[in-house]
Structures are given as C-alpha cells and as structure tokens.
Amino acid sequence: MVSQATQLAVKAEAVVKNFGETAVLRGLNLELPTGEVTVLLGTNGAGKSTLLRILAMLTQVDSGSISMRGADIAQHGPTVRSFTGSVLHSPMLYGDMSVRENLMFFAELYRLENVDYLIATITAKVGIEPRLDHRIRTLSHGFQKRVALARALMHAPQLLLLDEPESGLDSRSVARLDQIIDEYRSQGRTVIMTTHIVEHALEIADRAVVLNNGTVGLTSTNPSQDKAEIIAAYTSRDESEEGSY
Amino acid sequence: MGSLSIIWAIGRKDLLLEIRNKDVVVAVAGFALLVLVIFTFAIDLNQDNAKLVGPGVLWAGIAFAGVTGLNRAFALEVEGDTLEALMLAPISRDLIYLGKALGNFLFIAIAQIIVIPVFAVLFNLVVFRWEMLAIVLLTTIGFSAVGTLFAAMSVRVRAREVMLPLLFLPVVTPLLMAAVESTSHMVYGRSWSDMAQWLQLAVAFDVAFVVISAFIFQHILED
Numbered sequence: 001m002v003s004q005a006t007q008l009a010v011k012a013e014a015v016v017k018n019f020g021e022t023a024v025l026r027g028l029n030l031e032l033p034t035g036e037v038t039v040l041l042g043t044n045g046a047g048k049s050t051l052l053r054i055l056a057m058l059t060q061v062d063s064g065s066i067s068m069r070g071a072d073i074a075q076h077g078p079t080v081r082s083f084t085g086s087v088l089h090s091p092m093l094y095g096d097m098s099v100r101e102n103l104m105f106f107a108e109l110y111r112l113e114n115v116d117y118l119i120a121t122i123t124a125k126v127g128i129e130p131r132l133d134h135r136i137r138t139l140s141h142g143f144q145k146r147v148a149l150a151r152a153l154m155h156a157p158q159l160l161l162l163d164e165p166e167s168g169l170d171s172r173s174v175a176r177l178d179q180i181i182d183e184y185r186s187q188g189r190t191v192i193m194t195t196h197i198v199e200h201a202l203e204i205a206d207r208a209v210v211l212n213n214g215t216v217g218l219t220s221t222n223p224s225q226d227k228a229e230i231i232a233a234y235t236s237r238d239e240s241e242e243g244s245y
Numbered sequence: 246m247g248s249l250s251i252i253w254a255i256g257r258k259d260l261l262l263e264i265r266n267k268d269v270v271v272a273v274a275g276f277a278l279l280v281l282v283i284f285t286f287a288i289d290l291n292q293d294n295a296k297l298v299g300p301g302v303l304w305a306g307i308a309f310a311g312v313t314g315l316n317r318a319f320a321l322e323v324e325g326d327t328l329e330a331l332m333l334a335p336i337s338r339d340l341i342y343l344g345k346a347l348g349n350f351l352f353i354a355i356a357q358i359i360v361i362p363v364f365a366v367l368f369n370l371v372v373f374r375w376e377m378l379a380i381v382l383l384t385t386i387g388f389s390a391v392g393t394l395f396a397a398m399s400v401r402v403r404a405r406e407v408m409l410p411l412l413f414l415p416v417v418t419p420l421l422m423a424a425v426e427s428t429s430h431m432v433y434g435r436s437w438s439d440m441a442q443w444l445q446l447a448v449a450f451d452v453a454f455v456v457i458s459a460f461i462f463q464h465i466l467e468d
Contacts (some may be wrong), residue, residue, distance in 0.1 A: 042320050083333035092330035094258070094444060096265045108254040109334035151330075 008070070009034040009190035010055065017050055017214075024050045027064070032207065034158075035186035035188040037181055039201040039223065041234045042211035048194040049089065051211070052163045053116065055192065055214060057084040071103055080240040082110075085157035087165050095137035099147050101127060102136060103154065111153045122150045127176055143169040153180070160184060162193035166200075177188035178204055189207050198234060210234050251336050255344020258317065260351055268321065273307075273314035274354035278363055280306030283332035285367045291371065299368040300428035304384070304421055307360065309389050310351050312410045318349055319396035320405070328466070338463035342393060346455070349396075350389040356383055376440065377430045380424055385421040387454060394458035398465050416454075423447040 010032040017025040025047045031039050040048045053059040054066065055072055057080065066073050073080045093102050100119060107115045123129040124148050126146045138187060145168050152160065160181075166174045181204060195201045201223075202208060208223035209216055210233040218233040221224040257275055263269055282301045321344075322328040331341050361381070365372045370374055399408035424447065427440040 056333060058332055078335045078337055081333060083331075086333050088329070090326040090329075094262060094327055095325055097258075097260055101261070105258050106330070106334065108336075109251060109331070109336055111251075111335075135252060216429045 004157060007034060008032065008067070009036075010066070010068055010192065012051075012066045015051075015066060016062045017047075017059065018052065018062055020138075022109060024214055025054075025061075028211075028215050030209065030216055032190065032192065032209075034190050035113040035185065036206040037185050037191040038191070038206060038207045038209060040192065040194045040209050040211060041198060041201070041230065042194075043234070046211040047214045048211055049163055052086070052088065052161050052192070052194060055168070056084065056088065057081060057162055058088075081245045082155070082156040084161060085152035085155065085217045086160070086161040086163075087145070087152045088161075088163045088228055089146050091136075091141075091148040093136045093144060093147055093151075096135060098133050098135050099139075099150075102147065103151060106151050107154060111154055118154060119150075122127070122154050123163075123179065125153070125176075126150045127173065142170060145169060146173060149177070149180075158189050160189065160193075163190065164194055164196065165195060198231060199227070202230060212236070248340055251296060251340045252344045252347055255331070255341065256347030256351060259345070259348025262321070263336070263348075263352060266321075269314040269317050269352045270355050270359075271465045272317060273310045273353060274314050276310035277306040277308065277356065277360045280309065281360070281364055281367055282314055285298060290368060293352070294427070295370055295425070299370055300425045301419065302368075303361070303364050303428065304424045307353070307384075308414065308417060309410075310360075310386070310422055311392060312413055314352055315349055315388075315392035315396045315413070316399075316406060316409050318352060319345070319393070319400045323400050332466055338466055339459040341466075342397075342459050342462035343455075346393040346458075348391045349393050350385055353385050354381070356454040357385065370432050372428075372432070374431060376437065377428070380431070380440075380447070381426050383444065383451060384420060384424040387447060387450045388417060390451060390458050391416050391420075392453040394454075394462055394465075397462060401434040420450045422446055423450070 008031055011032060012028055012030040015025050015028040028047070028051070039050070040051065042048050050059060054061055055068065069083060071080050079153055084210060093145050097105070103119045104115055107118065114119060120129070123132060126149050128143060128146050131139060131143060135145065149165065165177055169177065184191050203224055205223045206221070208220045208230050210218040210230060212233065218230065220230055223230060281302060288298055361372060366451040395409055395412040399405045399412060402408045423443040427443040
C-alpha cells in the first residue's frame with residue numbers, strides 16, 4: 001500500500017474532472033511534499049475547490065490517479081480519510097445538536113478515545129469552549145467555522161485540507177488559525193489550503209501553486225520572495241471565464 | 246464490534262435529531278392515521294369487511310406515509326451538507342448506509358407504534374400478537390433498506406418528492422404483498438404455518454435488499 005512515494009503528501013497524475021461539458025481539471029499533475037504548507041491560488045473556476053474536494057474524497061476524478069502519503073485514494077479510501085482532516089466551504093454540522101454533541105458524534109465515527117479530554121483541548125485551541133453546549137444553529141458563521149476546524153483537527157490528521165478557512169473569521173480567529181498552521185508545520189504535518197487573501201497566504205506558505213484553467217500554471221517554493229510573479233500569474237486569467245469550481 | 250458501534254452512532258444521532266425536531270415521525274404517523282380514518286368513513290366496516298380490507302389499508306397507509314418520512318430524513322442530511330461530513334470520516338460507505346437505514350427503521354417503527362393501536366380500534370381487529378410483531382419487523386426492515394437507498398438517489402433531484410415514490414413503491418410491492426397477506430392470515434386467526442411462505446418472502450426480500458442497497462449506496466454518494 002505505501003510505496004516509495006511516501007515522502008509525498010500528494011501525488012496527482014493526469015487528473016481530469018468535468019462537470020457535464022465544463023472541464024474543471026484538465027490533466028493536472030501535482031506533487032506536494034510532506035511537512036509543508038501549500039497554498040493553492042487561482043481565480044474563481046480555476047479548480048482549487050474541486051481539487052480539494054477530490055483530495056477529501058468527496059468528488060471522484062474522471063481519469064488520472066491520486067495518491068496521498070503513498071496510498072492510492074481510489075483503493076484505500078478509509079485509510080486516506082483517517083489521516084486527512086478537512087474544512088471545506090460549508091461547516092457541515094448538525095444545527096440542532098450542540099457543539100459538544102457534534103464533536104462527540106464525529107469522535108465516534110473516527111473511533112477516538114479519551115473524547116472528553118480531546119474535546120476540551122481542541123475547543124480551547126480554536127477558542128470555542130464557552131460555546132460547547134450551544135446548539136450549532138444559534139452560533140454565528142465564524143463560530144461554526146471554528147467548530148468545523150475543531151472537528152478536522154480532532155483526530156490529529158497528518159494532512160489538513162482547508163478551503164478558504166479564513167472566510168467568516170475575525171482577525172483574532174485568523175491569527176489563531178495561523179498559529180495552528182504553524183504548529184502543524186513544525187510537527188512535520190502537511191497543510192494544503194486555498195484562499196483569496198493572497199498576500200497573507202504567501203507570508204505563511206512554504207509553497208504556492210497557481211492553478212490556471214484546470215492545470216498547474218506556476219509553482220513557487222519561495223512564495224514570500226516570488227510574490228510579484230505569483231500575483232501576476234494569479235491575476236492573468238481572463239475574468240470573463242470565471243465560474244464557481 | 247467497531248462497525249456496529251458506528252452504525253449505532255449514526256442511527257442514534259438521527260434519533261436524537263428526530264426527538265428535537267419531530268419532523269419524520271409526526272409526518273409518517275399523521276399521514277398513515279389520515280389514511281386509516283378516511284377508509285373508515287369510505288367503507289362499511291362490519292367485521293367481515295374489516296378483516297377483508299383492513300390489512301391492505303394498514304400497509305398501503307404505512308407505505309405511502311413512509312415515503313414522506315424517508316424523503317425528509319435524507320433531505321435534512323443534504324440541506325446541512327452533513328452527508329459530506331459523514332463521507333469525510335474514515336469509515337466505509339456501507340456503514341453510513343446501514344446507520345441511515347437504522348435511523349429510518351426507528352422512525353417508521355415508532356410511527357407504527359402509534360398507528361397500529363389506532364388501526365386495531367378503528368377496524369376492531371385483534372393485532373397485538375407475536376405474528377404481528379414479526380410482520381411489522383420484517384416489513385419495516387425492508388422499507389428502510391429500500392427507502393434509504395432510493396432516498397439517497399433522489400435527494401439531489403429537483404423533483405425528489407415525486408421521484409422517491411416512483412422508485413420506492415414498485416420495488417417494495419412484493420414486500421407489501423407479503424405484509425398484507427400475512428396480516429390477513431393473522432386477523433383470520435390462522436396459524437404460523439399458513440403465513441410461513443409470506444414471511445419467508447419478506448425475509449428473502451430483506452436480506453437481498455440490505456446487501457444490494459449497501460453495495461449500490463457506495464457508488465451513488467460521490468459526484
């Protein structure tokens with residue numbers, strides 16, 4: 001199951017994804033090493049969210065292959081999901097259950113132990129412990145996003161997927177998120193995130209990948225230095241082609 | 246053991262949400278009771294007629310009402326995108342199916358606990374027997390197995406309220422026949438052996454559709 005590609009957090013080869021007649025990913029090739037923070041950039045419709053959904057195993061590719069930490073995602077779904085944590089656009093929480101009930105439920109699905117301690121620790125980390133017994137429906141979008149982050153971190157994943165994680169968060173929460181990302185990097189874990197706050201992302205990332213028309217347009221391993229070039233590649237796409245992928 | 250605890254966690258979560266919202270059980274029980282009441286006005290319910298048409302009315306009412314509940318149970322999961330949260334968990338998709346089917350089984354079973362005593366009173370039939378318990382269990386398992394699969398298939402379709410009954414009712418017809426026939430044998434006071442072939446049909450239906458549905462479910466979840 002685990003091949004020589006173990007050093008790579010993600011290896012995507014010739015990945016194609018179409019939605020009807022719309023081509024979103026057009027033979028995308030990508031290699032991301034473990035232990036790095038990678039930011040995926042691109043205008044709306046570039047394929048960032050689709051790529052993250054494929055890595056989260058919520059969307060299947062039409063052709064091509066993807067392995068994560070050496071495991072082919074088509075064959076080792078539960079294994080890959082066990083080392084992956086995801087925060088996508090929607091918080092994906094049960095509105096009529098409290099924060100605690102949501103986290104306890106997902107802890108059961110992830111077969112976690114010492115759940116009370118785990119929830120206390122993780123909710124303190126993302127700053128939601130005063131709202132533990134509040135129902136999700138009564139929380140603001142920002143708080144819901146933090147609960148989603150807590151759920152994604154609960155099983156200490158080796159690979160964290162974040163789709164525009166800062167949306168809906170106040171500046172203090174964004175700072176807290178940066179701290180979590182830093183902590184993950186220092187522990188040798190991998191973070192892959194998308195964002196539209198480009199300047200900030202380039203400061204915290206080890207690697208920037210600009211997607212353009214469903215392929216990799218540019219890769220930089222020194223994003224804070226290559227800022228001008230990355231921003232030029234990021235904005236080069238014709239705005240009239242924008243979609244919502 | 247691990248798989249059973251996952252299935253139970255999903256079923257228990259659905260039950261907790263239902264206790265708080267009362268969306269599904271109220272809809273299923275309310276619809277089925279309405280069907281029973283309408284038929285008591287439409288038919289001259291002497292003892293012979295009650296035995297003749299009662300089982301058919303009961304199971305048709307539960308089947309049609311069940312569709313309403315099944316639709317709602319899955320729609321809630323999609324509206325909050327929580328189905329995707331289940332899909333992110335490191336569990337096989339068939340456990341998600343079995344957990345959702347367990348939840349639906351509990352909703353329909355609870356609705357029947359309300360509906361069947363009312364049926365017994367309105368139709369003046371003795372139904373509190375072990376035979377009835379067996380019929381209810383087997384039929385509810387089959388309804389939940391098929392209904393959960395088709396609810397998942399139709400939930401993203403715009404006309405899901407129409408789509409689910411069109412898919413569900415033809416497929417559960419053999420099970421419905423088994424339920425009606427065995428209930429008929431029971432209300433006429435016949436023995437287990439008289440209804441054995443119908444109960445066997447229900448068992449075969451349940452086993453076949455739980456296995457087939459769990460397999461198909463994995464393939465319909467992803468885009």
